Amino acid sequence: MSANRTHPFDITRRGLLLGSAGAAAAAGLGLAPGRLFAQAPxxxxxxxxxxxxxxxxxxxxxxxxxxxxxxxxxxxxxxxxxxxxxxxxxxxxxxxxxxxxxxxxxxxxxxxxxxxxxxxxxxxxxxxxxxxxxxxxxxxxxxxYIQDASYLSGIIAGAMTQTGNIGMVGGFPIPEVNRLMHAFMAGVRETRPDAIFQVSFIGSWFDPPKAKETAFAMIENGADLLYAERFGVSDAAQERGVLAIGNVIDTQSDYPDTVVASAIWHxxxxxxxxxxxxxxxxxxxxxxxxxxxxxxGGCSLAPLGTFEGKVPQAALDMVAEKEAAIKAGAFTVEINDEEPKSS
CATH class of the missing domain: 3.40.50.2300 (Response regulator)
Structure with a gap:
């Protein structure tokens, strides 16, 4: 789903069909001004x-x-x-x-x-x-829709990977995940055009052990930086001494030598x-x-924290330039909801 068009109501995205509801809701909310929020919470x-x-x-x-x-x-x-x-x-x-x-x-x-x-x-x-x-x-x-911050985190990731081999572990290949992965990958290519990606989905929103095992397999296959869309990925990165990029929240305090940057949702x-x-x-x-x-103000790039001074300045300059352009409306990060594939 892009911000400007509707998804077809197919079963490939959610496994659910949206039926017609009729006109029963035509009466609307019935929420008169002041009824819900005078002084009371x-x-x-x-x-x-x-x-x-x-x-x-x-x-x-x-x-x-x-x-x-x-x-x-x-x-x-x-x-x-x-x-x-x-x-x-x-x-x-x-x-x-x-x-x-x-x-x-x-x-x-x-x-x-x-x-x-x-x-x-x-x-x-x-x-x-x-x-x-x-x-x-x-x-x-x-x-x-935090693709803006995901894109910026990718710029940093591309500058930090040594091998150009990046592992990406997601929950399900749905629009909410896909668009962030694509934005991250686009950012990576800004600083590492030859990067390759290993992409996998664990089929769960909360299964840290499975995410961790999937990440281990990617590391065995050459990944030296992981995109941690799910909990468990950064644990694998920490144990194997590779880097990680966070998603939605900032977990650097838990992984001070592992999580370089994170795209934060507000x-x-x-x-x-x-x-x-x-x-x-x-x-x-x-x-x-x-x-x-x-x-x-709905998303941002987390502070570098423990990785301050460790990210190449050229990458940071690009992040600053792109961030300013995004906020000014001069640059738009593409919203791509299609399922990402491994390189």
Whole structure:
């Protein structure tokens, strides 16, 4: 999915077909200005299919906790919610009067939309591969469009690899993963045009042992730098003395001699935009993925930290130049959602 077009509703991406919902949601949210957010905090619930420590979900959780600390929201959450149980948990929170439900419905797209239609007075902000649909006026979707930061991290990776052989371990070959891998690879080629890539997907969002074993195999096959899209990859890199590039969160403090750089996702702009619209009654079906772009403050390159002074200056100069161009709108990182392949 690019930011400007809709995915076909095929079974190759999610294994789910989106059916027609009819006109039952035509009444809209029914959220009058001031009803949800006078002086009282907005009630928010998070529903997550993995632990809140998992990279992607952790960024949503951190943003919600920050809003709670600022007095903007009350916040409760459920983690490790199975796809089969997800609709039930959505209903329970909606029935309890929660005003904004956040989470990720990648594995339960159709079922979640059926729930959304039953609660037109609840705002839903959910991670999805699909663009917003006016048939579901109270469902706004988002995605981690952090390809800008991934591209910059690739520039650094290309300058740090000695062999030009880079291993990339992902969860599933879906748009949310594919676009970041492609952006990273494009960045690598800026500083290492002859780089080759080993690409593998472990078929899980949270299986560190499997990710680690996959990374070990890539190292055995010559990789001297790994793209750690999943937990477990940096552990393998650390044990075998090769470098790693992080994704979504900064784990350098855990791997000070291993993780060179990371592309960081900041969910705060996305959540703040949603809260403002819930508060004034204007929340509607919309694409919040754009708030993840670097020019919106939705992603950044983590500080070099322990690798300060170890990255070639020419690469850092290129990063600074490209970052400025991205923020100014003079340079656009390509969004490529196709499955990446090994070289």
């Amino acid at each position: 907005i009630s928010v619930a998070g529903i997550y299919t993995v632990p809140v420590e998992q990279q992607w979900v952790s960024r949503i959780h951190v943003a919600a906790e920050a809003a709670k600390a600022a007095g903007q929201v009350t916040y409760t959450f459920s983690e490790n919610t199975s796809n089969t149980d997800y609709p039930r948990v959505m209903r329970e929170y909606a029935e309890s009067g929660v005003k904004l439900i956040v989470g990720e419905i990648f594995g339960v797209e159709q079922e979640a939309r059926e729930v959304v239609l039953d609660y037109p007075g609840t705002a839903f902000l959910l991670g999805s591969s699909f663009l917003p649909d006016p048939a579901y006026p109270n469902l706004a979707v988002f995605d981690n 969910f705060e702009p996305t959540l703040q935009a949603a809260l403002a619209r819930v508060a004034d009654g204007s929340f509607k079906a919309d694409n919040y993925g754009l708030y993840s772009f670097m020019k919106e």
